[in-house]
Structure formats: C-alpha cells, structure tokens
Amino acid sequence: MQTDNFIPCFSIDCVVFGFHNNELRVLLLKLKNLDKWMLPGGFVSYDKDVDEEAIKVLRERTGLDDIFLRQFHLFGKKDRISKSHAQEMVDKKVISEDLKKWFDQRFLSLGYYALVEYSKVKKPEPDPVSEAIEWCPFSELPDLVIDHVDIVQKAHQRLKKELNFQPIGLNLLPDEFTMSELQALYETILNKQLDRRNFRRKMLAFDILKNTGKKRTGNAHKSPILYSFDQEKYQQLLQADHLF
Amino acid sequence: MQTDNFIPCFSIDCVVFGFHNNELRVLLLKLKNLDKWMLPGGFVSYDKDVDEEAIKVLRERTGLDDIFLRQFHLFGKKDRISKSHAQEMVDKKVISEDLKKWFDQRFLSLGYYALVEYSKVKKPEPDPVSEAIEWCPFSELPDLVIDHVDIVQKAHQRLKKELNFQPIGLNLLPDEFTMSELQALYETILNKQLDRRNFRRKMLAFDILKNTGKKRTGNAHKSPILYSFDQEKYQQLLQADHLF
Incomplete structure (x- = not known):
C-alpha cells in the first residue's frame, strides 16, 4: 500500500x-x-x-x-x-x-x-x-x-429516518408486489411490527403506488391486490426532498 | 495561528x-x-x-x-x-x-x-x-x-428535509402560538406557501400540539386558537427518529 x-x-x-x-x-x-x-x-x-x-x-x-x-x-x-x-x-x-x-x-x-x-x-x-x-x-x-x-448502528438509525421522507423499495421488491410485501420490507428495516391499516394509509398518501388491476392468486382464502411503483411520481418524491 | x-x-x-x-x-x-x-x-x-x-x-x-x-x-x-x-x-x-x-x-x-x-x-x-x-x-x-x-444551500436542503420527521419551533416560537404562526415558520424555511388545511392536518397528526383553551384576541374578525407544544411528546418525537 x-x-x-x-x-x-x-x-x-x-x-x-x-x-x-x-x-x-x-x-x-x-x-x-x-x-x-x-x-x-x-x-x-x-x-x-x-x-x-x-x-x-x-x-x-x-x-x-x-x-x-x-x-x-x-x-x-x-x-x-x-x-x-x-x-x-x-x-x-x-x-x-x-x-x-x-x-x-x-x-x-x-x-x-x-x-x-x-x-x-x-x-x-x-x-x-x-x-x-x-x-x-x-x-x-x-x-x-x-x-x-457504532458505525453500523448509526447507519441503521439514518436508514430508518430516511424511510420517512423517501420512498424505498424500487430496487428491493419485484416489479409487482402486495401491500403486505411492502410492509414486510419496512418492518424488516425498522425491526418492528407496524399496524396494517396505518401502514396502508400512509403508503397510499405518498401517492407513488399504482394499482395494477391484478391480484396475487394461488392463496385459498385471499387474493391481495398487486401494486407497482409509479416510476415518475417515485422519482419526483425522491427529488422533492420533503413531504410538506 | x-x-x-x-x-x-x-x-x-x-x-x-x-x-x-x-x-x-x-x-x-x-x-x-x-x-x-x-x-x-x-x-x-x-x-x-x-x-x-x-x-x-x-x-x-x-x-x-x-x-x-x-x-x-x-x-x-x-x-x-x-x-x-x-x-x-x-x-x-x-x-x-x-x-x-x-x-x-x-x-x-x-x-x-x-x-x-x-x-x-x-x-x-x-x-x-x-x-x-x-x-x-x-x-x-x-x-x-x-x-x-454551496455549503449554505446544502444546509438549507437538509433543514427542509428535517422538517418532515422532526418537529421544529420549540425554541423559535413564543410559548403560545396560533396555527398560522407555526405555518409561517414552516413557510419561511421551506420558502413556499403551504395549503392551510393540509398543514393543519399534518401538524395535528404529529400529536405534539396542545390546545391551550385560550384564543388570541384583539383581532376584530377572528380569534384563533392558541397552541403550545406538548413538551413530553415533542421530546419523544425528537428521540423516535421516525414517524412510522
């Protein structure tokens, strides 16, 4: 060296x-x-x-x-x-x-x-x-x-903060995903359980999800809606730097 | 030196x-x-x-x-x-x-x-x-x-970001203030006009404001409610690092 x-x-x-x-x-x-x-x-x-x-x-x-x-x-x-x-x-x-x-x-x-x-x-x-x-x-x-x-812990704290004003998931989830899969991503990073209805409400308020009109089938009891990211709005929100 | x-x-x-x-x-x-x-x-x-x-x-x-x-x-x-x-x-x-x-x-x-x-x-x-x-x-x-x-501009960008997950105002406003005064603080920092009803809704959702039960008087037509910060919840939100 x-x-x-x-x-x-x-x-x-x-x-x-x-x-x-x-x-x-x-x-x-x-x-x-x-x-x-x-x-x-x-x-x-x-x-x-x-x-x-x-x-x-x-x-x-x-x-x-x-x-x-x-x-x-x-x-x-x-x-x-x-x-x-x-x-x-x-x-x-x-x-x-x-x-x-x-x-x-x-x-x-x-x-x-x-x-x-x-x-x-x-x-x-x-x-x-x-x-x-x-x-x-x-x-x-x-x-x-x-x-x-300490460096790892502090990085994780920052990552958790970023979740609040910055959408994540674009490169972390498949192109089409259910609200539960998106919630699981957030729960993994935040390392805690989130309320299902609250999460759904906040996520939809970001206005970056598109309802694909399709449903995940194969499950006997439920057929959850498949969403995708609205790329344009996702990028706008990334640029905007703020939610106000 | x-x-x-x-x-x-x-x-x-x-x-x-x-x-x-x-x-x-x-x-x-x-x-x-x-x-x-x-x-x-x-x-x-x-x-x-x-x-x-x-x-x-x-x-x-x-x-x-x-x-x-x-x-x-x-x-x-x-x-x-x-x-x-x-x-x-x-x-x-x-x-x-x-x-x-x-x-x-x-x-x-x-x-x-x-x-x-x-x-x-x-x-x-x-x-x-x-x-x-x-x-x-x-x-x-x-x-x-x-x-x-560039350093000043970047600092301002960060300050705007922080507004989204961190309450501000505790040391910047008088002990009792109206929603309009709080909005003016945010508008000054963000350098843009905010929608009055949206701002009010988001601020109340933070759950850090206390209605003092008093009103600002002296104005002929309106007597807006005076709020104060709930110090305990304000500090909790500061510590929490996130809104989810």
Missing part, C-alpha cells in the same frame, strides 16, 4: 445493508490473521473526490460495483481508535511493520451507507488482504474492529 | 440559520481586506473531538455559545478550493506569508448547521481577523468565498 498518496488522518467506511427474504444483513470483511470483522473501507487519494473514492474503495475491497452510497456521519471522536490498535495489527501480522506509522495516526472516518437487494448484485469477492467477505445478519453481528459496531 | 496542532487537510464550516419575524438569515463573517464573506469555521486540534471543536470554533469566531450544531455533509471535491486562493489571501493581506503553506493544502470541510431565533441569542461579535459579522438574509446572500454558497 502506497500511503504517500493518501490524505492523512482520514478514512472511509461503507455500511452496505443487504435485504433479501425479509432479512437485513450487513456486508463485512474478515482480515487474515484477525478474529474480528470490519466494514469495507479505505483511504482517499489527494487527487480524488471523496465521494468518488468511496465507490472505488468499495469496488476494490468487495468487487461490488454501481452501488449508490450516501454519506451519513463523520466519526471524529479523538479516542475512537485505541492506542494499541496499530501495534496489535502488526503483532498479528495483519499489516507489515512499515505500515505501523500510517495506522498509528488519529483517523476521522466518514461513514457511507447503501441498501441493496443482495441476491440481485453479483457475489462479493474478498480483496487479497481479507480471508472472507459475508452478508452477516444485522441482528447478530460478529465481533467488529474499533468502533465499527 | 499555531497550525502544528491541527489535523491537516480538514476544516469545519458552520451554517447558523437565524429565524426572526418570518425571515430566514445566515450568520456570516467578513474578513478584513477581503470583499467577500464567509461562514464561521476553522480547524480541528489533534486532541479534540471533531463535534466538540465545531462548537468551540463557532464560539471563538462569533462569541455565540450553546448553539446546537449538527453535521450535515462533508464537502470533499478535489477542486473545491482554487489553486490561487491561498496566494490571493496573502496578496490581500488576509493571512500572513507564513500561513500560505497551511492554506495551500487541499481541505475536506465538514459542514454543520443550526437554527436559532436570533433575537433570543446574544449579539454575535466578530473575532480579531474579521471586520464584521452579520445575520445576512438567506434570500440575498452576499458574495461568498470558495464554495461557501
């Missing part, structure tokens, strides 16, 4: 949430020789935009491409990395001795997050310094390095 | 919105010898938390204390500061020659914002390097340095 090209004291961490079969997962890497997992992350070259570099870092570490990342918080506490962290990384041969000085700095880390339907993206591949990469269940995170568990 | 203590390549900019008499303003400093205005900002010491330093920077540059700042975006484009900026600052005697090297770096700048009723905070005072400090109308910003106009 050529650290001379990197802006000092600054790193990037990416929280990529994966949604599939009503379960929320987080993409994590396991470094060789270390019994802990970490978020895919890295550093920013002097000649690159920070947002551009975040996408590149994610691609280089996981092979994932075209993931829409959003900044959500700068983690800037002075003691977020323990003083022994770099030495431990050297002792356990995670990094070579000559990188110790670089990792011994104070780092401010900018957190990014994304939400994808993970069966729809290509299978991520670990980079050469990692021995594994996995979609780990959000509800049972493994042991994470430094403050990465 | 002792630049050795600062984290390199990293700065802070604070967008403090002031609300008063249905007008939105932004707190800006004018540097001596420069015909441009700037946001109050500064740098982060190695031994300080970033959020803590933002509050300190604001206090040192403006005298304002106890302002609740929130991070909203990291401005990290590689070309956000023109290559001639530091030289221009030296030429115009804004900074001394020995500071040129420091200001010639690439800076990533973390934007913070706040919203205050500016007649309720003490009058800000310019720091020694500034010749003026003013609450400038948001609708007619003066000429600003580097990308500060």
Whole structure:
C-alpha cells in the first residue's frame, strides 16, 4: 500500500445493508490473521473526490460495483481508535511493520451507507488482504474492529429516518408486489411490527403506488391486490426532498 | 495561528440559520481586506473531538455559545478550493506569508448547521481577523468565498428535509402560538406557501400540539386558537427518529 498518496488522518467506511427474504444483513470483511470483522473501507487519494473514492474503495475491497452510497456521519471522536490498535495489527501480522506509522495516526472516518437487494448484485469477492467477505445478519453481528459496531448502528438509525421522507423499495421488491410485501420490507428495516391499516394509509398518501388491476392468486382464502411503483411520481418524491 | 496542532487537510464550516419575524438569515463573517464573506469555521486540534471543536470554533469566531450544531455533509471535491486562493489571501493581506503553506493544502470541510431565533441569542461579535459579522438574509446572500454558497444551500436542503420527521419551533416560537404562526415558520424555511388545511392536518397528526383553551384576541374578525407544544411528546418525537 502506497500511503504517500493518501490524505492523512482520514478514512472511509461503507455500511452496505443487504435485504433479501425479509432479512437485513450487513456486508463485512474478515482480515487474515484477525478474529474480528470490519466494514469495507479505505483511504482517499489527494487527487480524488471523496465521494468518488468511496465507490472505488468499495469496488476494490468487495468487487461490488454501481452501488449508490450516501454519506451519513463523520466519526471524529479523538479516542475512537485505541492506542494499541496499530501495534496489535502488526503483532498479528495483519499489516507489515512499515505500515505501523500510517495506522498509528488519529483517523476521522466518514461513514457511507447503501441498501441493496443482495441476491440481485453479483457475489462479493474478498480483496487479497481479507480471508472472507459475508452478508452477516444485522441482528447478530460478529465481533467488529474499533468502533465499527457504532458505525453500523448509526447507519441503521439514518436508514430508518430516511424511510420517512423517501420512498424505498424500487430496487428491493419485484416489479409487482402486495401491500403486505411492502410492509414486510419496512418492518424488516425498522425491526418492528407496524399496524396494517396505518401502514396502508400512509403508503397510499405518498401517492407513488399504482394499482395494477391484478391480484396475487394461488392463496385459498385471499387474493391481495398487486401494486407497482409509479416510476415518475417515485422519482419526483425522491427529488422533492420533503413531504410538506 | 499555531497550525502544528491541527489535523491537516480538514476544516469545519458552520451554517447558523437565524429565524426572526418570518425571515430566514445566515450568520456570516467578513474578513478584513477581503470583499467577500464567509461562514464561521476553522480547524480541528489533534486532541479534540471533531463535534466538540465545531462548537468551540463557532464560539471563538462569533462569541455565540450553546448553539446546537449538527453535521450535515462533508464537502470533499478535489477542486473545491482554487489553486490561487491561498496566494490571493496573502496578496490581500488576509493571512500572513507564513500561513500560505497551511492554506495551500487541499481541505475536506465538514459542514454543520443550526437554527436559532436570533433575537433570543446574544449579539454575535466578530473575532480579531474579521471586520464584521452579520445575520445576512438567506434570500440575498452576499458574495461568498470558495464554495461557501454551496455549503449554505446544502444546509438549507437538509433543514427542509428535517422538517418532515422532526418537529421544529420549540425554541423559535413564543410559548403560545396560533396555527398560522407555526405555518409561517414552516413557510419561511421551506420558502413556499403551504395549503392551510393540509398543514393543519399534518401538524395535528404529529400529536405534539396542545390546545391551550385560550384564543388570541384583539383581532376584530377572528380569534384563533392558541397552541403550545406538548413538551413530553415533542421530546419523544425528537428521540423516535421516525414517524412510522
């Protein structure tokens, strides 16, 4: 790793949430020789935009491409990395001795997050310094390095907030879906049960759903309505930034 | 200025919105010898938390204390500061020659914002390097340095978003207020007219308003109801992070 090209004291961490079969997962890497997992992350070259570099870092570490990342918080506490962290990384041969000085700095880390339907993206591949990469269940995170568990939790809080003024689901659900399937997506992300009638009322108030006129058949007792997203109104609402 | 203590390549900019008499303003400093205005900002010491330093920077540059700042975006484009900026600052005697090297770096700048009723905070005072400090109308910003106009606009976008899932008004309105006064606050921030009945319906749905049982009198034709915030529910909604 050529650290001379990197802006000092600054790193990037990416929280990529994966949604599939009503379960929320987080993409994590396991470094060789270390019994802990970490978020895919890295550093920013002097000649690159920070947002551009975040996408590149994610691609280089996981092979994932075209993931829409959003900044959500700068983690800037002075003691977020323990003083022994770099030495431990050297002792356990995670990094070579000559990188110790670089990792011994104070780092401010900018957190990014994304939400994808993970069966729809290509299978991520670990980079050469990692021995594994996995979609780990959000509800049972493994042991994470430094403050990465805080970064994941804060990203999840932001994601929950975003649900209120921004439609989600366009890339997470099939083209036609029932109100129950949409509700299950929200319940998975919010990690709580929602009232069926309230949810339906709020969703319809967004005015982004089209009744396709079709029904899901095959169930003996019910034939729920199939909806699709009104692409134009969905995009307008995304642009609008507000519901008032 | 002792630049050795600062984290390199990293700065802070604070967008403090002031609300008063249905007008939105932004707190800006004018540097001596420069015909441009700037946001109050500064740098982060190695031994300080970033959020803590933002509050300190604001206090040192403006005298304002106890302002609740929130991070909203990291401005990290590689070309956000023109290559001639530091030289221009030296030429115009804004900074001394020995500071040129420091200001010639690439800076990533973390934007913070706040919203205050500016007649309720003490009058800000310019720091020694500034010749003026003013609450400038948001609708007619003066000429600003580097990308500060983008920072202000982005802060305003975020503020508009926040209105959707977070009640505002507790420190911006008198203890008892009419629905029209609350609507005027939202209209000022959103910079658009809102439908009276829709606004009323949405606001009441938040369930944070108490009907005081009193009416504003003095007007010949109407006596609108006076509301107050239900402090407990207001705080709950702030904590809840979401409306679903």
